[in-house]
Amino acid sequence: MLSLGQVIAALIGVGRLLRWRDDGFDAFDKTARGFWASFWVALIILPVWCYVVTDQMVRVEQPSPESFFATQAIAYAIGWLAYPLAMVRICDFLGRWPRYYTYMVAYNWFQLVQAVAWAPMLLLMAFGAPRGLVAIVWLLTHGVLIAYAWFIARRGLQVDAGTASALVIIDLLLGVLIDRLAASLA
Numbered sequence: 593m594l595s596l597g598q599v600i601a602a603l604i605g606v607g608r609l610l611r612w613r614d615d616g617f618d619a620f621d622k623t624a625r626g627f628w629a630s631f632w633v634a635l636i637i638l639p640v641w642c643y644v645v646t647d648q649m650v651r652v653e654q655p656s657p658e659s660f661f662a663t664q665a666i667a668y669a670i671g672w673l674a675y676p677l678a679m680v681r682i683c684d685f686l687g688r689w690p691r692y693y694t695y696m697v698a699y700n701w702f703q704l705v706q707a708v709a710w711a712p713m714l715l716l717m718a719f720g721a722p723r724g725l726v727a728i729v730w731l732l733t734h735g736v737l738i739a740y741a742w743f744i745a746r747r748g749l750q751v752d753a754g755t756a757s758a759l760v761i762i763d764l765l766l767g768v769l770i771d772r773l774a775a776s777l778a
Contacts, residue, residue: 594632602630602701609702609740614747620697627693630700634672637707641668643714667774674766676700682759688749695748702744709733738764 601619608616620626645664654660676696683692713729738760746756 594629598626598629603704605698606701606705609698609744610705612743617694617698617748620694620701622694622697624693626697627700630697631672633700633703634668637703638668640707640710640714644710647714647717663774663777667770671767671770674770675763678762678766679759682762683749686749686751686755688751691749695745698744698748699741702740705740706737709737 598621601621605616605619608619610616621629645661648664649657649660676699679692679696683689683695688695710733713726713733716726716729741760741763742753742756745751745759746753749756749759751759
């Protein structure tokens, strides 16, 4: 379980990262214990994910809502584990293993920002905003989130810009792969 102190420290770190400050990484618990504790974020943002999945079930009628929800739940869990698992090998290959926890703890905690960033888009969709407006908000939101992902990879792992870009692309491709696989099974 997370302590209040851990949550406050992590939120301070996230706040600093939002201001593009390298010292944001210093606020996180960059140990194996801090790494595992950062996965509590998956539970914290679970309500946002439940809303998105429920909205998908309503918008696109599913032949078996229970099967769809179960498949999406498994995909959610896999999504939280796939990238950190891939990064174990990638960090080792890049010689950045000593920075693994620094990067992954910040990466996991930054998922809070991603969940909050989705709120305007979800509200626009809920109130029936024009698809074009939703698309623009989606593009802007994801553009900003990708920029932060790049910053966190670059500074967290202390790698060059090209390597950070490649890591962001790997993360995005893993997410798309998991989403497509889940959609094909539901």
